[in-house]
Amino acid sequence: MKRLLMLSLLAxxxxxxxxxxxxQVGQVVxxxxxxxxxxxxxxxxxxxxxxxxxxIFGCNTCPVSRGYxxxxxxxxxxxxxxxxxxxxxxxxxxxxxxxxxxxxMQQHAQKSKxxxxxxxxxxxxxxxxxxxxxxxxxxVLQKTPKGNVVAYIGAIDNDPDNGNNSKINYVQNAVTAxxxxxxxxxxxxxAVGCGVKSRRS
Amino acid sequence: xxVKPVLYIILLHAFLLPAxxxxxxxxxxxxxxxxxxxxxxxxxxxxxxxxxxxPCVDELPxxxxxxxxxxxxxxxxxxxxxxxxxxxRGQVLPFxxxxxxxxxxxxxxxxxxxxxxDRISPEWSGSLPAxxxxxxxxxxxxxxxxxxxxxxxxxxxRSLK
Numbered sequence: 043m044k045r046l047l048m049l050s051l052l053a054x055x056x057x058x059x060x061x062x063x064x065x066q067v068g069q070v071v072x073x074x075x076x077x078x079x080x081x082x083x084x085x086x087x088x089x090x091x092x093x094x095x096x097x098i099f100g101c102n103t104c105p106v107s108r109g110y111x112x113x114x115x116x117x118x119x120x121x122x123x124x125x126x127x128x129x130x131x132x133x134x135x136x137x138x139x140x141x142x143x144x145x146x147m148q149q150h151a152q153k154s155k156x157x158x159x160x161x162x163x164x165x166x167x168x169x170x171x172x173x174x175x176x177x178x179x180x181x182v183l184q185k186t187p188k189g190n191v192v193a194y195i196g197a198i199d200n201d202p203d204n205g206n207n208s209k210i211n212y213v214q215n216a217v218t219a220x221x222x223x224x225x226x227x228x229x230x231x232x233a234v235g236c237g238v239k240s241r242r243s
Numbered sequence: 244x245x246v247k248p249v250l251y252i253i254l255l256h257a258f259l260l261p262a263x264x265x266x267x268x269x270x271x272x273x274x275x276x277x278x279x280x281x282x283x284x285x286x287x288x289x290x291x292x293x294x295x296x297x298p299c300v301d302e303l304p305x306x307x308x309x310x311x312x313x314x315x316x317x318x319x320x321x322x323x324x325x326x327x328x329x330x331x332r333g334q335v336l337p338f339x340x341x342x343x344x345x346x347x348x349x350x351x352x353x354x355x356x357x358x359x360x361d362r363i364s365p366e367w368s369g370s371l372p373a374x375x376x377x378x379x380x381x382x383x384x385x386x387x388x389x390x391x392x393x394x395x396x397x398x399x400x401r402s403l404k
Contacts, residue, residue, distance in 0.1 A: 176370030
C-alpha cells in the first residue's frame, strides 16, 4: 500500500514535470535565431512591424503537416500584412527521421511553394523550449510590452481532412481576436499529429 | 465427390481463414470503455496508429510479437487506427491484410479530436504513435506517447503493477 502511494506520488510528480516542459499560454517566449531554407537567419526580433507571430512546428514527412500546408500558406497570405507572420520550424532530428535534412527542407519549401520562413532547429533546442510534441503544432504569440506572450497553443483547425465546411479555424479565430484587441476564446487545443522524432536515448 | 478436391477445399480454407477472418470494426470510445470494464483483470494494450504514420507502421510488428509472447497471459492487444473513416475500405483494410496483422484492429469511430484525445488520456497531446495500458481490475490506466522498440514495450508492460 505504501509502495503504491509512493508510486502514485511519483507518477503525479512526473506528470507535473511533463506538463511544465514547454511554454504554456500566458508565458513569455525567449527569442531564437535559426537558419531559414534560404540560408538567412530568422529571429522574432527581425520583424519590427509584427504585432505577433504564428509559429508552426511542421516538417517534410508528416502527412498531417503536409495536408495543412495550403492552409498555412493561406494564413500567411491573410495575416502577415496585418502583423502576424507565419514562421515554420522543423522539430524533427534528421538523424532520427530520414527526409528531414536541411537539403530536404530546401527542396520541400520550393516544391510546396511555402511563402514563409522554414527553419531548421539543430539539436532540437527550440523545439524542446517550446514543448512542441507533434507536427503540426502551432503557437500564436502576441507582442506585448513585456515580451512575446503565448496566446494560443494547438491545432490550426478541427478538420485535418479539410472537408468540413463548418470547421472551427482555431488559429484564424485567435489571431483575429488578438488583432481586435481581445484574447482568443479558445487558447488550447489538442490534435492528432505525427510525434516529433528525436534520437533514441 | 472424390476425396481429393474435398481435401483441397479443406486445406484451402485452413489457410485462408486467418486472413479472411481479419476485419476492421468501427468502434466508439464508449464501446471501448465498456470492453475494458467487462475485461475485469485483463490488461488491454491499446496501440493508437494510422496508415499514414511511418513510425506507427514500423512499430506494429512489435505488437504482433508481443501478442505471441504473452498469449497465455490475461493480455489483449488492440490496434486502434485513427485513420479517417473514409479510408477504411481503401487504405486501412488493404494495409491490415497485406501486413497480415493478427491482433484485433479497430478504427476509432469518433470525429471530435478535442473530445476523444482527452477522454483517451488527459496526458496525451495527440501525437502518434501512442499506447494506452488499461486494467480496470487494477485501476490502471497509463498512456505512453512514444514509439516503442519491442524490448521497451515488454519492459513497460512488465513495469505495470
